[in-house]
Amino acid sequence: MNIVFMGTPEFAASHLKALVESGVKVIGVFSQPDRPKGRGRRVYPTPVKSVAEVYGLPVFQPEKVNSGEGLEKLKELSPDLIVVVAYGKLLKSSVIDLPTLGCFNVHASLLPKYRGAAPIQRAIENGETRTGITIFKIDEGMDTGEIALRREIEIEISDNFGSLYEKLERLGREALLDFLKIAEAGRIELCKQEGAPSYAPKVQASDLVISDFSDAVYVLNKVRAYDPQPGARTSLDGKMVKLFGAAFSDRSYGKSRDGEIVKVEDHGMVLSCGTGNVIISLVQLPGKRPMSPKDAVSGWLIREGMILGG
Structure with missing residues (x-):
């Protein structure tokens, strides 16, 4: 399969690294534009861009991906499947309908619980005892698509954001590689999200x-x-x-x-x-x-x- 990867922060970068080192054919990487950070407002590459450059992967950082040059580049790449991990942009039908197998997102919660930007923090904050990784087929909603694969773990009372982040990062990599094997074999089975949704807004x-x-x-x-x-x-x-x-x-x-x-x-x-x-x-x-x-x-x-x- 020809795969395009979309992601921005460290969580996504570790997933990209796992794909490349497992021999997955990543034909292009999309990440948010580099932004100034810190007191000196120095511009740093996104973690995903840094990993892509280490492995010699072509990197694209359009301000818009659903239209204009970003969309045209995606069309040129003509991917079989798009993998999204914490990209930071909602995809529209112009992108969603482009790959033959679809766009799939790796999300750090047991959907439909904790849709949104900060699922790890919100799960701990609310005293949850279980969480996990959900890989779902992207639609135009926010984390509302049909589920392709789910993995569950316990949140221990000793866990904080740092330790749970590491556990979910590792679980996400494993789940993504398992999912891609299923996809390559043509055995993707989707099911609707069940239960009342909850949300994990960005931390203020x-x-x-x-x-x-x-x-x-x-x-x-x-x-x-x-x-x-x-x-x-x-x-x-x-x-x-x-x-x-x-x-x-x-x-x-x-x-x-x-x-x-x-x-x-x-x-x-x-x-x-x-x-x-x-x-x-x-x-x-x-x-x-x-x-x-x-x-x-x-x-x-x-x-x-x-x-x-x-």
């Missing part, structure tokens, strides 16, 4: 803020969902601090207020969170690197009795 700055410490489960999941990047945050003594490494504590520390640092121990600081206590193993204050709460206490940056979120 306001999503990262914890202002309510009355529910231990809520606080735990919020920290896990944005650990290690970009970090859940809350106010402390008039400053915004980031919290990492959350876990439940089953110890009792007596009467305390929601969000209070009731104890600082070797393994972290214990927060009173209404329905229980949550241990935070790393804290990052403005202008500082993440540090243990004990080091923060030694540096007179935090102390027991302080209130977070107030």
